[in-house]
Amino acid sequence: DGMNVLFIVVDDLRPVLGCYGDKLVKSPNIDQLASQSIVFSNAYAQQAVCAPSRVSFLTGRRPDTTRLYDFYSYWRVHAGNYSTMPQYFKENGYMTLSVGKVFHPGVSSNFSDDYPYSWSIPPFHPSAEKYENYKTCRGKDGKLYANLVCPVDVTEMPGGTLPDIQSTEEAIRLLNVMKTSRQKFFLAVGYHKPHIPLRYPQEFLKLYPLENTTLAPDPWVPKKLPPVAYNPWMDIRQRDDVKALNVSFPYGPLPDDFQRRIRQSYYAAVSYLDVQVGLLLNALDNVGLSNNTIVVFTADHGWSLGEHGEWAKYSNFDVATRVPLMFYVPGMTTSPVSQGARVFPYLDPFSHIGGSAPQGQSNKVVELVSLFPTLAELAGLQVPPVCPEASFSVVLCTEGTSIVRYFNVSEEKVEEGKEVCDDTGRCFNEEPVAFSQYPRPADTPQWNSDKPKLKDIRIMGYSMRTIDYRYTVWVQFDPNNFSANFKDVHAGELYMMETDPNQDYNVYNNTSHGW
Secondary structure (H helix, E strand, O other): OOOEEEEEEEOOOOOOOHHHOOOOOOOHHHHHHHOOOEEEEEEEOOOOOHHHHHHHHHHOOOHHHHOOOOOOOOHHHHOOOOOOHHHHHHHOOOEEEEEEOOOOOOHHHOOOOOOOOOOOOOOEOOHHHHHOOOOOEEOOOOOEEOOOEEEEOHHHOHHHOOHHHHHHHHHHHHHHHHHHHOOOEEEEEEEOOOOOOEEEEHHHHHHOOHHHOOOOOOOOOOOOOOHHHOOOOHHHHOOHHHHOOOOOOOOOOOOHHHHHHHHHHHHHHHHHHHHHHHHHHHHHHHOOOOOOEEEEEEEOOOOEEOHHHOEEOOOOOHHHHEEEEEEEOOOOOOOOOOOOOOOOOOOOOOOOOOOOOOOEEEEEEEEHHHHHHHHHHHOOOOOOOEOOOOOOOOOOOEOOOOOHHHOOHHHHHOOOOOEEEOOOOOEEEOOOOEEEEEEEOOOOOOOOOOOOOHHHOOEEEEEEEOOOEEEEEEEEEEOOOOEEEEEEEEEEEEEEOOOOOOOOOOOHHHOOOOO
């Protein structure tokens, strides 16, 4: 009864995928999933950093409700005892399983990935994970370094493997176990790459000759970018190969040839990820569960690849907040799938030629905070109620709304702006908006601008993205009582998407601002 769920979440993956129109990348397996899925081309994270984004979409609450803007608090203690998406499935009879990085490990998930609340058995972490930041990258001099750009010979790695390879193996093992147990499952698989360091099997470099690798279309810091909006990419500066470049703080820039090498390695890491996803989906076919398993594929946030003179995440720009998001629902995004059918044959990125278009593509602006109610609805569970304005004491509610109503793409031509009501009597004005936010310790870039601790936050950048524009205000914020003062605006940004799709020309000061 009911469908299984395979929930794939990737660290730091912006939509550089064939199914999102990227011409350079080789991502045949993710593209094949997209060809059987509804693909959302305007999906956004609520904060462009790992722990806050993951806690937000796994609880269905925004960062101002989880009160997590850094890595150092557990929402159940610090904000409210909120139910999570996997917990809700568990309470509804599912076996819930976590492999790899699903919750951000550490304080923010109680050093247990929120086990036993969220998961039926203790979460799996690959043993090779502990070597991620070791000196495992061989330099030109033959010595080992902790580099940003780090193609490796996997046989030389500790244990002869890499974390994402181990996660795929464990997820496949669990699929085989679930096949024999015949119990409904919610299996979450979290992949690390393309998170830094860009450490991946070196053969993937062959897919991306350096001469074919371009710079970002806008590799300069925009003239009218408020300094508070800039993230100075401290985590990259700390890697051995970047440190050796002696780049000035905060604006750099990195030398062009090194920018190309970062972009080349990011793409190579995406193709390595694609292989893992391909093996996992092929295993779903092999155990005969592709006909009754919902597959969700997304990321916790994006990653700047030199746009606006920035690298990494830590900002409110689309390059940092926009994520891939697709849902495969057999019989809904595809015609009914017969048991044992091959939906996801493995495709080798080194030999596969030709792309596959998404089954359906929605341009609606959507948010990751809507994942929880959406998956509940797709699985036939009761959709959690919408949270009241203050919901710290409410255990089960969501600040997102189910986006299943957008799955029938043919209906998108309905005129914008009209109100649509769903079965529960909730009505939506059909001008969807995605909200993101990012904290800063000061008005100008400093050493902790990317990842300020709660006690150091002084400014919060609240950002809204519609189909037509991105609008951000940087306002005074008090970390002691979590309050934002919208009367004290430090800076603002406004980008008009039609004429400025890359968000390079801030027209905030050309407009009047009424509150």
